[in-house]
Amino acid sequence: MFTSVNSRAASAYKRVSADTGVTTADPHQLVGMLFDGLIQSLNAARGAMERGEIEAKGMAVGKAVRILEEGLKGGLNMAQGGDLAKNLSGLYSYAVQRLTLANLRNDRALVTEVIGLIEPLADSWKQIRSTAAAAPATGQGA
Template sequence: MYTPVSSRAASAYRQVGVQSGVDGASPHMLIKMLFDGLIQSLNAARGALQRGDIAEKGRQIGKAVRILEEGLKGGLNPAQGGDIARNLAALYDYCVSRLTLANMRNDLALVEEVVHLITPVAQSWSEIGPNNGATAQGAGA
């Protein structure tokens, strides 16, 4: 299929913009970006389930699981973060298990459960801001 040059250019520009944002971001901002991407994927999965678009639901849940496992959980530092890091790891593991079940069963309620669990954590992360970087980095980055 042919893609117009302007469309390819716009796509390349978006990719460069995302990469530039990541390259210049603080550890706190990187975690915020992961939370934003996670919530976006969860909302997209909800929409796909509501539309009956099973392929898109699977793609979005897979993306959410990767963000949880490789990004958020992978960025935890239990040695520095102590109980907070361990509790976040347990929360992320629980969310992954619920999303896996949601994917297998096409269960919207399970995706919504994860949204309700993650949203307050994401909001709290945004509220602590980079000024509390030492505390934030120990648990989340």
């Protein structure tokens, strides 16, 4: 089966766009991108479960677990992060356990539970940027 030229071009554009976004993003934006990718993967896993697409479900759950383990949890600074980093690490580990069980049992409710845990965190992360941008500058003037 062949894909159309338009489909291949769109796919290439998405890869270049994603690569450029990652290359030009600051650390705050990178974490935001991880949260976006995680939520997208969780929704894809839930949809695949609903459609009975086992392979797609496994791939989406696997991607979500990698984002949690290698991206979000791996990026925590445990030495400087104190209780917050420890609590986030525990939350990410719990989410991985629930997703593993969801994959094993084909349980959409467990994926929904993880989405319910991650979405408020992702929203809060995005608000940090907008709150910091809205705060008046407190620097020393000349």
